[in-house]
Amino acid sequence: MVQKMKTDSIERVEARREVGKRVRREAILAAAERVVIARGYAEASMDQVAREAGMAAGTLYLYFPGKEALLQELLGSKVRRLDEAVGAEIEEGRGMGETVRAVVLAMFRHFEEHRGFFECFVREQIEFTRNATHSSGVLREMAQVTARLTEWIEGAQGRGEVGGGEAALLAVALRGLVFQFTRDWLRDGAKGELTRHAGFVAAFFLKGAGA
Known part of the structure; x- marks a missing residue:
């Protein structure tokens, strides 16, 4: 009994310590x-x-261990949250057209929310990605976004909601459209709302995908 109480106490201390570490890391x-x-x-x-x-x-x-590792983790965290935003919209179970627009809108909102950071990223992209080890980690995070989109498109193809092209290529095309509009918006001084383009991007993608 005494041993169990000691074990439980140690586990609670360790749990609080881990929470503290996560909080400091986020800070x-x-x-x-x-x-x-x-x-x-x-x-x-x-x-x-x-x-x-x-x-x-x-x-x-x-x-x-250093600035590069810190800044690459910061960029990686932004990509992970982008993936989470995409996943939340896909899981709603709506039709293809409505889901595409919701996914594009969620991605644009993410970039708007962190506009200052992504402006810096676009402006200094070479500096951000010059370390191959760290940039490969970000690329792995980005691959998760593409994989999630690919799986969703494959499901839509199985339901006959979209054409029969290569799902992975369609996923890359959708991601590329969103990123290109975002880059252009940032390079133009982030004037107006990026989200206003969501309907056009979604319609353009759906037409090309044969939906």
Whole structure:
């Protein structure tokens, strides 16, 4: 009985410790995003992120070995949240046309919400991706988005809602349309709402996919 109480106590302490680590990690990523938006990737530093997060630089290095790893994780987290947004719309179980528009709208909203960060990414993309090890991790995250879209399109093809082209190519085409409109919007100074293009992008994709 005593041993079980000790074990339970240790497990609770470990659980609280893990929660604390996750909270600090998220705080670091949020601080890094603010620094990147304010200073740009090239000028951002670990010391600046530590100050913005309200922690010692040494603590920051316990979570990330350096600036490149930190900024690539920040970019990866944005891609993961994009994947989650896409998944949430797909799981609603609507028809093909309505789902395409909802997916495009969700992706555009994500880019609008983090406009400052993605403006910096587009402006300094070479700096963001120059480390092959870190950029490969981001590419893996992006592949998850494509895989989710591919699986959904395959299901729609099975129900006869869309043409019989290669599902993976259609997924890449849809992702590419969204990213191209987003890049153009950012390079044009992010004027107006990106989401206003959702209907056009969805209709263009559906026509090309034979829906």
